[in-house]
Amino acid sequence: MKRITLLISMAITVFLCPLLVVAAGRYSAARCxxxxxxxxxxYSDAQKDAKTYLTYANQASREGHEAIAQLFAALARSQEVLAENNQLLMAAFDQEAPDSSSGEVALHGTKHDMDLMINxxxxxxxxxxSLFMEMIRREGNAEAIASVEQERKIKEDHLEWIKTGRGSLGLLGGRLGDQYWVCNGCGAIVSNMPRAACAICSGRPTDFTAITGCWKVIWATENNPQLSKSEKAYVRRYCRAMFAKNPQDLPSRPAMGVFDSAAYRKWGIGPQRAFCSEEMIYVASLExxxxxxxxxxxxNLDTLTDPEKEYLQKMHQAFGQGPIDLSSKRGTGTLSAGLEKVLDEVEVLSGSKLLLDIDLIYIKRATTEP
Known part of the structure; x- marks a missing residue:
């Protein structure tokens, strides 16, 4: 009887342990x-491909293939979404994203570059x-399996998009749109304004981001040797957030002397020239x-004032120790108007929805939080 009880206990442990891990909000890297x-x-592939497509976009634009440039920019944004999703899933295993820095992207001309991607x-x-699926199915993590299958569909779509783009440059030509939207949930690309749920992840139409000339700003800053890796990532987040706003709420005219400022010398996008509208908005927002x-x-958390220390203590008493997630509390009346207003800004600065003490102090200083 004891033996049967032990076997039942072991079986329950084997089958329920993964569920308990999921319930705790994390998975075991040792088991998978x-x-x-x-x-x-x-993740590494997505980061590398995002850089490649952005470089291809710039090359296509220089060659006068603006529609192809927009397509490459959409592909680059799609790869960024894939990288973000993989990073989030790695975090569920308590794993940090690997350093995926890569060398220069070789350029051979837009047509040749597209042929290389296709072939x-x-x-x-x-x-x-298929190999990835074979590897992870043995370990049975359902979320990872679903993620790999979803990414596979996205990459297959990428191939079809590039084939379409390449066809537009052939002898018979072909019509290629110049406007794309990318789903922020899965990275799916569409060429018509979304009016229905995403066909791949069922995301809402509002979860899609329109691809604009913002990519030109990102490409220029990505290739700016004066900016650190974290500063380049900040520019990407800032631009994505800024161009998601109502265009009427964005500045369009740079301040006098901005091109001679210290900020532009470090964070700028090259010599003054005929910038596109998104580049002008970036320059106008630079300061x-x-x-x-x-x-x-x-x-500096070591030099906080007494009111700031009291504020940290109050926030941790209200929302718990460790990183604080206030995103689910927006619009519920739990947070003050000042706090809600600055949360988006903090997320852009930190790159995370989870608030550390440094984020809370920024909120304290940027608002009139008591």
């Missing part, structure tokens, strides 16, 4: 080493993701963007 390896590979870069998508970054980075 191949799954973690696959996620790390997909080499994306040619083995089916085989590669505010850099000012917020400097204020955030200068926060």
């Amino acid at each position: 080493p191949e799954t973690v390896s696959v996620l790390q590979l997909m 080499v870069g994306l040619a083995g998508v089916d085989k590669r993701y 505010e963007m850099v000012g917020s970054w400097d204020q955030y980075r200068q926060i």
